[in-house]
Amino acid sequence: MKVHGYGALEAGAKMVPVQFEREALRAGEVAIKISHCGVCHSDLHQVNDDWDNSLYPCVPGHEIVGKVTAVGEGVEKYSEGDVVGVGCMVNSCQQCANCKAGEEQYCTGPKGCTLTYNGPAVPDGTNSYGGYSDGIIVREEFVVRVPDALKPEEAAPILCAGITTYQPMKHWNVKMGDRVGIAGIGGLGHLAIETAKALGAHVVALTTSPEKKEMILEDLGADEVIVMSDEKALEEAAMSLDFLLSTIPYKHDINSYIPLMKKNTTICIVGNLIGFDNVDTSGMVFNRIQLAGSLIGGVEDTQEILDFYAEHGIKPDITLIAPDQINEAFERMKNENVRFRHVIDMSLLKADDGDEKIEQPVRGEVVGRDA
Structure with a gap:
C-alpha cells in the first residue's frame, strides 16, 4: 500500500x-x-x-x-x-x-x-x-x-495527551475533593485540567506565564492559578496539594514544586524525559513525598x-x-x-x-x- x-x-x-x-x-x-x-x-x-x-x-x-x-x-x-x-x-x-x-x-x-x-x-x-x-x-x-x-x-x-494525563490520575486515585496541581499549561496541561475537574478535583494550575492566568481560570476552568514567580502565593500554598502532575516537556526546577505538597503525596512527571539538575531531596524525605513518573x-x-x-x-x-x-x-x-x-x-x-x-x-x- x-x-x-x-x-x-x-x-x-x-x-x-x-x-x-x-x-x-x-x-x-x-x-x-x-x-x-x-x-x-x-x-x-x-x-x-x-x-x-x-x-x-x-x-x-x-x-x-x-x-x-x-x-x-x-x-x-x-x-x-x-x-x-x-x-x-x-x-x-x-x-x-x-x-x-x-x-x-x-x-x-x-x-x-x-x-x-x-x-x-x-x-x-x-x-x-x-x-x-x-x-x-x-x-x-x-x-x-x-x-x-x-x-x-x-x-x-x-x-x-489525554491518556498521558489521565492514566497517572487513575493510578494515584485522584478523587472528588482532592487538591490537584497541574504544572505546565500547554497541550497536555490543558487536558489535565479538564480531566481533573471532571473527576471532581479542586484544580490548581501552576504556570510561569502570568499572561495566561485569566485564560486558565475562565476558559479552562481551573479553580486557582499560581504564577511560579509569585513568592507570596507559593508561601500561602505550602503543603496544600494532594497530587501534582508535571507536563513540562523539558528540564525545569522541580525544587519549587516540592514545598507545595502535603505529607505522603506524589509529584508525577509525564513530560520531561531528560532529567533534573540539583534536586533538593530534603523536603521529599521529611514529608515522605514521592517523585514518580508515568508513561502514556x-x-x-x-x-x-x-x-x-x-x-x-x-x-x-x-x-x-x-x-x-x-x-x-x-x-x-x-x-x-x-x-x-x-x-x-x-x-x-x-x-x-x-x-x-x-x-x-x-x-x-x-x-x-x-x-
Whole structure:
C-alpha cells in the first residue's frame, strides 16, 4: 500500500514530503485511512533527536484518527467505515504480565512495545512510521473506537495527551475533593485540567506565564492559578496539594514544586524525559513525598479516556493545520505559541509521486495470529 506523508530524513532537518510502502494487510490487522493526526511535543523531540534514540527517516505521529478501509482475517471488533484511533503503540508481546494487565506500554517482551513511530522500545534495527501520513495498518488489539460524540479532529489529541494525563490520575486515585496541581499549561496541561475537574478535583494550575492566568481560570476552568514567580502565593500554598502532575516537556526546577505538597503525596512527571539538575531531596524525605513518573497508558485505558471525554463533553482546544504547515507548527510549539494542540488535517495532503522515497518499515509479527 503506497503511503504519502511528511518526515525528517536526519536529525534536526525540516519535515519534507515523503512516500513509502506499507506492508500488505495480514490476518488480525486493520487498515486505516488517516483523516487527522495530532502534533505532540515528543514529535519535535524525536525529529531533533533530543532523547538520543531517534531513527531516521522519522515519520512522526501517534495521535491518529481515521476510517477503517479493510480488515484482515479474524478481525472481529472493527468493520469497514468505522471511525477509529491509534495511539502511541502498534504492537507488543501480548504475553508478559504487563501486557496481560492492560499496560502494554511497559511490555517486557524481547522488543518491548513497538511504538507507532520510531521503532520498538528495545531497539532492534527496525523502524516504524507514524501518522503524519495518509494510511496505516495496525493489529486489531491496538485500535480504539472513537465515540460518535467526538469529532475526529477532537479525538486525536486524546490518544496521547489525554491518556498521558489521565492514566497517572487513575493510578494515584485522584478523587472528588482532592487538591490537584497541574504544572505546565500547554497541550497536555490543558487536558489535565479538564480531566481533573471532571473527576471532581479542586484544580490548581501552576504556570510561569502570568499572561495566561485569566485564560486558565475562565476558559479552562481551573479553580486557582499560581504564577511560579509569585513568592507570596507559593508561601500561602505550602503543603496544600494532594497530587501534582508535571507536563513540562523539558528540564525545569522541580525544587519549587516540592514545598507545595502535603505529607505522603506524589509529584508525577509525564513530560520531561531528560532529567533534573540539583534536586533538593530534603523536603521529599521529611514529608515522605514521592517523585514518580508515568508513561502514556494501555489500550484499555485509552479507550476508557476517549469514552470519558465523550461522556463529560470534554474537547481539546485545537488548531487545525494542513500537512505542509508542519514546520511552522513545530516553530510555534517550540516557542509555546499555540493553543493548545495542533492537529493535521490529512485530507489536505498534496500527494505527489515526486515525494522523497524512503525505505519501507518492517512490522513485527502478529502474536497469536496467522502471519
